[in-house]
Amino acid sequence: GAVVSQHPSWVICKSGTSVKIECRSLDFQATTMFWYRQFPKQSLMLMATSNEGSKATYEQGVEKDKFLINHASLTLSTLTVTSAHPEDSSFYICSAGTDREGTEAFFGQGTRLTVV
């Protein structure tokens, strides 16, 4: 299957700092990328959907000024957690897909963010 690379795999940052997470589709052009957040032993919660060259669409309850998403190219999307706080600590997963009907999305390996 297609490969989606997410970096870093884990990061520890101080409260109040910002952290950037990258998501790259390595062998296909992803028209759409998705960012999820997963709490321990829970399902994936969709945070936002980003299409290349346009503003991200955020799910209800997700602060767009806190979770900045940039999708500058068909192979790269970034999520920046601004002014991170301990409650932002979580597992963040990106996925990439195309708009071809019936195709599956491919997932990055996830990023474990710990804010201390």
Add this chain to the structure above:
Amino acid sequence: AQSVAQPEDQVNVAEGNPLTVKCTYSVSGNPYLFWYVQYPNRGLQFLLKYITGDNLVKGSYGFEAEFNKSQTSFHLKKPSALVSDSALYFCAVRVNTGGFKTIFGAGTRLFVKA
């Protein structure tokens, strides 16, 4: 509303026995259904999908799933479980809401005992 339900938080099975992980869905239009597996601190790996055609879909690692339209179900099955199958399994449906996005079930943790 479009949704996916996985009624079991956890499934326990002995190695060598058949396993079933249940999933039901509620979507408008034709469902595009998927199963993914997640190992600790990892992203999701695609197992199989149903788009159209045969109701029994075969996927990776010996898994299969049966699409049942009348029961709106898409249960994941494997004839003989392995200890290495122990993981978190997600059923998902891909919907078009002016762009495709994936809706996940809550996940079912599978424990296979030796």
